[in-house]
Amino acid sequence: MTAPLLCCDENEKVQLTRRGLLGRGLTVGAGAALAGLAGETLSTSLAFAAGTYTGDTLVVVSMRGGFDGLSAFAPIGDADYFKARPGIAVPKAKVIAGDGGMFGLHPALAPLLPQWKAGKLAAVHAIGQPDPTRSHFAAMEAMENAAPGTSIRSGWLDRMLGLTGASGPLAAVSMGDAMPARLMSGPASDVSMRGLDEFTLTADGKRPMAAALRAMYADVPAVLAAPALAADRALAATATVKGTYAPANGAVYPDSDLGGALRDVARLIKAKSGLVTAAVDCGDWDMHQGLGPAVAGERMYDNLLDFSTALAAFVTDLGEAGMKNVTVLTISEFGRRVKENGSRGTDHGHGNAMMLLGGGIRGGRVYGDWPTLDPQALIAGDLKATTDYRSVIGEVLQKRCGLGALDTVFPKVKPSSFGLAAAR
Structure with missing residues (x-):
C-alpha cells in the first residue's frame, strides 16, 4: 500500500508521526524491540505467567484513515445510498x-470471493465506537485503547494477550512498516518489526552485540531488563524462520507493504512460533478526494484490490488446515460520511463495516442491525452505528480464542450474539 495521498492534514500528521517513530526505532532491525527501552513498542515489565494457548491466532488489520464500509459492502438495497452518492x-x-x-461486495474484493462463497468471509455493518469523533488522533487512540470512561491506558490486544497466559517471545507481533503501538501497549511482552528478514541486531555479526546486551542486563531489576531480554529472546526465536521463503499452494503476495506483512505473519504461523496475535496496518483510506467509481484506476478500487489480493494470498499460503485456527478481522477508527463531496470523495463519518475471515467464521453474509440511510435515520449526516465494534471482537475472543468474561479486555461490553463465529 502506497503512502497516503490527498488526505486530510490531520491524517497526514498521524502518518508522519508514526513513520517518524518507525524511522527512529524500527528501521534499524532489532531496534524494533530495543525501542521498548525508551518507549511503548515493547513491554516495560515481564510477561504474564507462562501458559499453553489453544485458541485461534488473531490477526488484526487496522484500516487506517477511516475506511469506507459503504463502498466495500455497498447497501444496494437502500435507495438512499444511490441518492447520496x-x-x-x-x-x-x-x-x-x-x-x-x-x-x-465491491468488485475489487473479487480475490476474496471464493472465501465468501465458502462461508469463511463475513462482514458486520453499521459498527462504530461508543463515543464518535471525527478526529483521527482521538479516534485511533480510543479504538486501540477500547476502554472509554475508565482509567485503563493499555491496548486491548495487550489485555487479551494477558488473559491467554501466553508468554513466548513471539506471542504478540506488530508486523510491517507502521506501528500500532497502543493496541499492544501494556505489561504483556510484544515485539514490533518491519519484517522477519530485517529483524536483526545491527552489527551483531561483526561484534557480539547480543551477548553484550545479555551481560549488560544480567543483574538489572526485572522491570528494567525486560525489554532488552525480550528483544534477545525474539531475535533467537526468529533465527530459524528467516531465509528464503516460498509461499505454499501457489500463493502470490502483492509487492506491497500489506502483502509483505501478511506473508511474514503466515511464516510465523506455519513455523509454529507460538504466535497468539499479530497486528498489521493497512493505510491510505482517508479519501476526501478521488475515492471514485468502482473501476480500476480509482483509489478505492485499487486499494481494495491490493487488500483483497494480499489477504487471499495469505489464505492460500496457509491452506484450509492452516486457516482452521486463524481469525482475521479488520478495524478502522471511523467510517465515511454518507453523502459524497464535490471531489468524488467522502469526509469523516461514523458508522462503518468490519470484515472477519477464518475457518471458524460463519460467513457469506453481512451481519448487523441496518439503520437505513434515510436522511432522518442519519446522525449528523453519518451512518448510525448500531453495533459496538468491541462486542463483535468480543464474540470472536470468546468463541475462537477461548476467553471467558470480557470485562478485562472490554470493560462493560457484552459480546455480540450474531452467531458469526463457531465455538471451538
Whole structure:
C-alpha cells in the first residue's frame, strides 16, 4: 500500500508521526524491540505467567484513515445510498456477491470471493465506537485503547494477550512498516518489526552485540531488563524462520507493504512460533478526494484490490488446515460520511463495516442491525452505528480464542450474539 495521498492534514500528521517513530526505532532491525527501552513498542515489565494457548491466532488489520464500509459492502438495497452518492456508489450491476438483497461486495474484493462463497468471509455493518469523533488522533487512540470512561491506558490486544497466559517471545507481533503501538501497549511482552528478514541486531555479526546486551542486563531489576531480554529472546526465536521463503499452494503476495506483512505473519504461523496475535496496518483510506467509481484506476478500487489480493494470498499460503485456527478481522477508527463531496470523495463519518475471515467464521453474509440511510435515520449526516465494534471482537475472543468474561479486555461490553463465529 502506497503512502497516503490527498488526505486530510490531520491524517497526514498521524502518518508522519508514526513513520517518524518507525524511522527512529524500527528501521534499524532489532531496534524494533530495543525501542521498548525508551518507549511503548515493547513491554516495560515481564510477561504474564507462562501458559499453553489453544485458541485461534488473531490477526488484526487496522484500516487506517477511516475506511469506507459503504463502498466495500455497498447497501444496494437502500435507495438512499444511490441518492447520496450519484458519482461513487457501487452500481447493482457491478457487485460480485452479497446477501441476496441489501448488500453487495465491491468488485475489487473479487480475490476474496471464493472465501465468501465458502462461508469463511463475513462482514458486520453499521459498527462504530461508543463515543464518535471525527478526529483521527482521538479516534485511533480510543479504538486501540477500547476502554472509554475508565482509567485503563493499555491496548486491548495487550489485555487479551494477558488473559491467554501466553508468554513466548513471539506471542504478540506488530508486523510491517507502521506501528500500532497502543493496541499492544501494556505489561504483556510484544515485539514490533518491519519484517522477519530485517529483524536483526545491527552489527551483531561483526561484534557480539547480543551477548553484550545479555551481560549488560544480567543483574538489572526485572522491570528494567525486560525489554532488552525480550528483544534477545525474539531475535533467537526468529533465527530459524528467516531465509528464503516460498509461499505454499501457489500463493502470490502483492509487492506491497500489506502483502509483505501478511506473508511474514503466515511464516510465523506455519513455523509454529507460538504466535497468539499479530497486528498489521493497512493505510491510505482517508479519501476526501478521488475515492471514485468502482473501476480500476480509482483509489478505492485499487486499494481494495491490493487488500483483497494480499489477504487471499495469505489464505492460500496457509491452506484450509492452516486457516482452521486463524481469525482475521479488520478495524478502522471511523467510517465515511454518507453523502459524497464535490471531489468524488467522502469526509469523516461514523458508522462503518468490519470484515472477519477464518475457518471458524460463519460467513457469506453481512451481519448487523441496518439503520437505513434515510436522511432522518442519519446522525449528523453519518451512518448510525448500531453495533459496538468491541462486542463483535468480543464474540470472536470468546468463541475462537477461548476467553471467558470480557470485562478485562472490554470493560462493560457484552459480546455480540450474531452467531458469526463457531465455538471451538
